[in-house]
Amino acid sequence: MITREQQQAAQKQAAEMIRQAGITITDAEADSIEVVDFGLSNLEKEGVQVLTLVQTERISVKVLAMLPNQTEPEHWHPPVDDDPGKEETIRVITGTVYFYVAGEDTFEEGFIVEGKDDCYIARKEIVMRPGDQLTLAPGKKHWFQAREEGAVMYSFSTIARDALDQFTDPDIVRITKVGVE
Ligand code: ZN
Numbered sequence: 001m002i003t004r005e006q007q008q009a010a011q012k013q014a015a016e017m018i019r020q021a022g023i024t025i026t027d028a029e030a031d032s033i034e035v036v037d038f039g040l041s042n043l044e045k046e047g048v049q050v051l052t053l054v055q056t057e058r059i060s061v062k063v064l065a066m067l068p069n070q071t072e073p074e075h076w077h078p079p080v081d082d083d084p085g086k087e088e089t090i091r092v093i094t095g096t097v098y099f100y101v102a103g104e105d106t107f108e109e110g111f112i113v114e115g116k117d118d119c120y121i122a123r124k125e126i127v128m129r130p131g132d133q134l135t136l137a138p139g140k141k142h143w144f145q146a147r148e149e150g151a152v153m154y155s156f157s158t159i160a161r162d163a164l165d166q167f168t169d170p171d172i173v174r175i176t177k178v179g180v181e
Contacts, residue, residue, distance in 0.1 A: 017065045077161075095152060096129050099128050101122050102124065106125045116169065
């Protein structure tokens with residue numbers, strides 16, 4: 001759970017980062033930025049801010065803004081009915097992103113969130129800088145982490161069904177609760 005104040009502060013910070021990255025967004029879009037804590041109540045460490053630009057029955061375009069040193073938890077996009085699962089391309093606009101996929105362990109630059117070794121199994125490290133992009137096949141485990149300056153990325157994909165994404169960390173709930181304080 002996050003508080004309404006936390007949600008608004010993260011939205012504001014994400015909107016500023018997105019605009020500084022040269023992506024023009026309306027105030028209504030800035031207000032629609034989804035602040036996701038994955039049910040872990042530890043937003044600054046594990047979370048992501050998501051602006052959805054396009055969401056149809058077939059495709060999805062999102063801007064992901066990550067706060068300094070924030071980590072998006074390990075997850076994968078499972079098959080749904082006759083759809084093999086979301087195919088996703090991530091393109092970095094600003095910041096350096098450490099991206100991790102299943103494969104040979106080359107973990108070196110990033111860090112594992114304290115006490116969460118079992119929740120981050122994919123350790124093949126890909127260092128991504130502005131202009132770099134990669135395409136993830138459906139079902140492939142991945143997680144990523146921003147550096148001190150935070151990061152802004154595009155996510156282009158087939159239809160996103162975020163609520164059906166699966167996570168390595170059993171404590172994760174994809175829908176973020178916003179509490180009243
Ligand atoms: Zn993903």
